[in-house]
Amino acid sequence: MNQRSAWPSRGLYLLTPDEPDTARLLARVAPALEAGVAWLQYRNKAASTILRREQAAALLALCRPLDVPVIINDDWRLAADLGADGAHLGAEDGELQQARAALGEYALLGASCYNDFARAERAAEQGADYLAFGAFFASGTKPLARRADLSLLPRARALGRPVVAIGGISPDNAPLLVAAGADLLAVIGAVFDAADPAAAVRALNDSFRTSA
Ligand SMILES: Cc1ncc(COP(=O)(O)OP(=O)(O)O)c(N)n1
Numbered sequence: 001m002n003q004r005s006a007w008p009s010r011g012l013y014l015l016t017p018d019e020p021d022t023a024r025l026l027a028r029v030a031p032a033l034e035a036g037v038a039w040l041q042y043r044n045k046a047a048s049t050i051l052r053r054e055q056a057a058a059l060l061a062l063c064r065p066l067d068v069p070v071i072i073n074d075d076w077r078l079a080a081d082l083g084a085d086g087a088h089l090g091a092e093d094g095e096l097q098q099a100r101a102a103l104g105e106y107a108l109l110g111a112s113c114y115n116d117f118a119r120a121e122r123a124a125e126q127g128a129d130y131l132a133f134g135a136f137f138a139s140g141t142k143p144l145a146r147r148a149d150l151s152l153l154p155r156a157r158a159l160g161r162p163v164v165a166i167g168g169i170s171p172d173n174a175p176l177l178v179a180a181g182a183d184l185l186a187v188i189g190a191v192f193d194a195a196d197p198a199a200a201v202r203a204l205n206d207s208f209r210t211s212a
């Protein structure tokens with residue numbers, strides 16, 4: 001798509017749930033997008049290679065007209081093949097420099113930094129566009145996720161990249177994270193398990209207005 005500087009660097013970073021049915025995935029994501037999402041990550045830890053390709057392509061088609069960037073979790077090769085807007089790499093997901101070479105200078109590349117500031121410094125040096133920390137709270141989606149301390153967020157701002165917080169984020173605890181320095185809140189369950197996902201998106205977005 002276009003230049004990453006054109007995308008917002010503050011707001012809700014919505015991650016998809018492990019939804020096996022592509023039509024239903026789109027039907028679940030669309031109202032959330034309407035309610036206001038800064039970035040979307042395609043994440044499906046249960047899908048086959050074929051299904052991930054189908055779902056990622058379908059989400060790209062949905063998001064393009066809305067100018068919402070689509071970032072592919074785990075698999076920068078799939079992101080490159082589909083011309084997605086970026087990729088998110090954790091500790092097991094390959095090298096940032098290889099992803100950059102494949103995806104180009106305008107791709108949004110994210111790195112999981114867990115609770116590890118030194119890892120964030122290295123990721124920034126290696127070209128990550130944003131740095132993700134967490135889990136800050138108990139996550140129903142990923143119960144065994146490493147936990148992170150809130151004190152990382154103000155420190156991470158010094159690295160000069162958007163700071164993403166993840167893990168058990170809800171409208172109740174979101175203002176804490178924003179006040180501590182998170183630029184983007186990465187969320188799955190609080191939106192997709194909510195009775196009214198669009199209302200949950202609006203409530204999460206409110207935390208950027210109520211916090212300093
Ligand atoms: C924005 C964001 N932050 C962290 C993660 C977690 O990445 P990873 O540690 O590779 O774990 P999985 O998501 O692959 O289970 C993420 N996906 N997005």
Ligand SMILES: Cc1ncsc1CCOP(=O)(O)O
Binds near residue numbers: 135141145166188189
């Ligand atoms: C992928 C990931 N990494 C740390 S927690 C988590 C899951 C986030 O989902 P939820 O918002 O439902 O806790």
Ligand SMILES: [Mg+2]
Binds near residue numbers: 073074088089092093
């Ligand atoms: Mg991963």
